Amino acid sequence: MELYDELYALYEEFETGTLRDYQEFVDVFPAVDSRVALDHWQQANDELDRRKAEVRERFSAGETFAEVASVASRDQAFTALDLLAKYDRAPNVLVLDVDETLRSAGNTDNEIPRDTLHVLTEFHEAGIPIVICTGQTLENVKGFITQGLGSELVHSGDLSVVYEAGTGVFTPGHGADTKQLLYEDLGEDIRAVFDDVRSRILSEAPEHLRTGTHLQGNEFNVTMKPNFETGSKRAREVIDDALVYELDLLGDVVADVVDGHPSPEDDVESFDAWSADADDLAPAAAWARRFYAAADPEIRSVLEGVGGFPDVDVEDVPEAVAEVFERIDVAYYEADAAEIGSLELNKVVGVEAALDVLDVADPFSLVMGDSKSDLRVMQWVADEDAGIAAAPEHASGDVLEHVLETDELVFDRGASATMLRTVYVMALLARLDD
Numbered sequence: 001m002e003l004y005d006e007l008y009a010l011y012e013e014f015e016t017g018t019l020r021d022y023q024e025f026v027d028v029f030p031a032v033d034s035r036v037a038l039d040h041w042q043q044a045n046d047e048l049d050r051r052k053a054e055v056r057e058r059f060s061a062g063e064t065f066a067e068v069a070s071v072a073s074r075d076q077a078f079t080a081l082d083l084l085a086k087y088d089r090a091p092n093v094l095v096l097d098v099d100e101t102l103r104s105a106g107n108t109d110n111e112i113p114r115d116t117l118h119v120l121t122e123f124h125e126a127g128i129p130i131v132i133c134t135g136q137t138l139e140n141v142k143g144f145i146t147q148g149l150g151s152e153l154v155h156s157g158d159l160s161v162v163y164e165a166g167t168g169v170f171t172p173g174h175g176a177d178t179k180q181l182l183y184e185d186l187g188e189d190i191r192a193v194f195d196d197v198r199s200r201i202l203s204e205a206p207e208h209l210r211t212g213t214h215l216q217g218n219e220f221n222v223t224m225k226p227n228f229e230t231g232s233k234r235a236r237e238v239i240d241d242a243l244v245y246e247l248d249l250l251g252d253v254v255a256d257v258v259d260g261h262p263s264p265e266d267d268v269e270s271f272d273a274w275s276a277d278a279d280d281l282a283p284a285a286a287w288a289r290r291f292y293a294a295a296d297p298e299i300r301s302v303l304e305g306v307g308g309f310p311d312v313d314v315e316d317v318p319e320a321v322a323e324v325f326e327r328i329d330v331a332y333y334e335a336d337a338a339e340i341g342s343l344e345l346n347k348v349v350g351v352e353a354a355l356d357v358l359d360v361a362d363p364f365s366l367v368m369g370d371s372k373s374d375l376r377v378m379q380w381v382a383d384e385d386a387g388i389a390a391a392p393e394h395a396s397g398d399v400l401e402h403v404l405e406t407d408e409l410v411f412d413r414g415a416s417a418t419m420l421r422t423v424y425v426m427a428l429l430a431r432l433d434d
Contacts, residue, residue, distance in 0.1 A: 003429070072422065076418065090364070092129075095381075120153075138163040160357060190327055193254055213238055222339065251285045276306040329342060333371065390411065
């Protein structure tokens, strides 16, 4: 109770909003070669030091309280204290999605905001490892994390990248464990499916998909992305068709590799005049559509929306074919991507591998994400009592439902720094109990 009272006094007695404004200015002041600007920065820094000194003198844990006041609002600080009281520990590792979580194409410029990057460096300096967990390719991620976080942090040994939603893990500074290609451990039959799908997916696609989409440069997953602005009407239309086309091609390929169930001879030819419509659908394509529609209501909704829901029952899918489908994931991201991945390789598997390399033996994670692939990690840490989950307001319905049912850690679009500051304060306050 004493800590609650002291925190209340902190925000009641001091102009913490002004203190935070000075702190933010000092932290994110751009590098400029201007005497006037540098003098202005020095004046702000001196005033910041003065205000922090006043806080230090007021409280027995003055250094901690001065830092809390400089980074967090009253609501963030009390949320942090409530979480600390509930779990009796603060996160010791961050597991962070990138697109639409750390950065957003909504009301931002789709770059990770500078205040978010700064808070991440604060976590690093506090000795808390960071796992970037994304569906993006490794090369894309390496570029922006090095530019945003700096080469020193990236190569510190305390940062890991789970890329392509768990097919690989990159942890600089760890010798032979620096890069782990997890997909190499998959069975030969599954790898054959992906090789075949990848080799055919664009060459056999209808013209509007060949010109309206492109393949993300993945090492393993097969991801069709729109050649239109993400979230736009044209992107939504082409990704809806891409999803249905991927299902049809996947069904054809899986049927080919399963003994006793070769695909009909006209399956490949049918792609020359491919249509999302369910009329005259080849059996293998119908199996795939029906199987994945039963597994994911969002996929069923897309199929129904384009008139592509097949007139077959799930029980009609041959057992041997269904067994392969059960190992393969088809993911739909509205107006953004249609993806085929491995259910044996997901973000949970990747995060576990990353934590092992980072030597986080008893993880308690902050998991931040917006999509179904992130939800798996959130559910995993919830089941293991190994962390908390947070999501942006525009996350998928299932993600928001999970987050609201746990700790209600929902933040505004483009405002990932607010949630990171809350958890950073958890870490600060947890030190007072050590």
